[in-house]
Amino acid sequence: MSIRTLSSREVYRNPWLRLREDEIERSNGARGIYGVVDKEDCAVILPLEGDTVYLIEQFRYTIQQRALELPQGGWESADVDPEELARGELREETGLIADSMTYLGMLWIAYGFTRQKQHVYLATGLTPAGTDPDPEEHDLVLQTATVAEFEQMLLDGTIQDACTVAAWGLYKLWKEKQASAVAAQ
CATH class of the missing domain: 2.20.25 (N-terminal domain of TfIIb)
Structure with a gap:
């Protein structure tokens, strides 16, 4: 050490x-x-249905502006099952429930100054079920984008959230591996 x-x-x-x-x-x-x-573990969720990505826009106090990002958050309690957390955050912030949650990986959010893990999930088979936001999340706005629009927002700086960018990177690698496995059969 x-x-x-x-x-x-x-x-x-x-x-x-x-x-x-x-x-x-x-x-x-x-x-x-x-x-x-x-900080306790948290989750970032990539809700993807066909060519549609679901995003959250909210005011982020630390940067004093509204930000567009994937749904994400934590429950401020230890020993929470990561998938349960991801499903809960998805429902709270987007009003969606997922038939399938695929674990894409774990990231340290900013280990230069914080000890916090973020679990990354792909949510598919989405069904509207009504939102259940925390009191601090009263200003959340659900938005959708096509995959092409979403990727352009990542490239042009519309989306600057590192967790969202990293989650998309994990998804792209996972998707590439899935395609390679199918091609090898």
């Missing part, structure tokens, strides 16, 4: 996150402070 923790103290806590400050020593003997945000 190249960094050793000498001490750790919690600086702040709320229902969504914990902030700690760790006194560290690097392998070269240099000491320092490392700030870490601890």
Whole structure:
């Protein structure tokens, strides 16, 4: 291990996150402070039906603007089944339920400062069932785009959410592997 923790103290806590400050020593003997945000696991969901991608637009306080992204979020509790979480977030934010949830992988959201895993799911066989947003999600707007429109939004900067971009990358790799497996048969 190249960094050793000498001490750790919690600086702040709320229902969504914990902030700690760790006194560290690097392998070269240099000491320092490392700030870490601890958050529970979350999920990002790619709702895809035929050529239609379902997206959420919402105001993101940290950047003070509305953002377009795939549905995503967490439940602020440990030991939640990732698929249950993904199904719940899909329903809360889009009002859709999925016949099939395909696990595409796990990502660390921003491990330079936060310890939070994000599970990536492809949701298909979508059926409207009514939304159930959290109070903080009162301003969510459901939008749809064709795959070509969605990819153009990724390229032209309309969509700047790293989790959405990464989820699409995992999906494209998964889809390519599926096509290769079929071709090999």
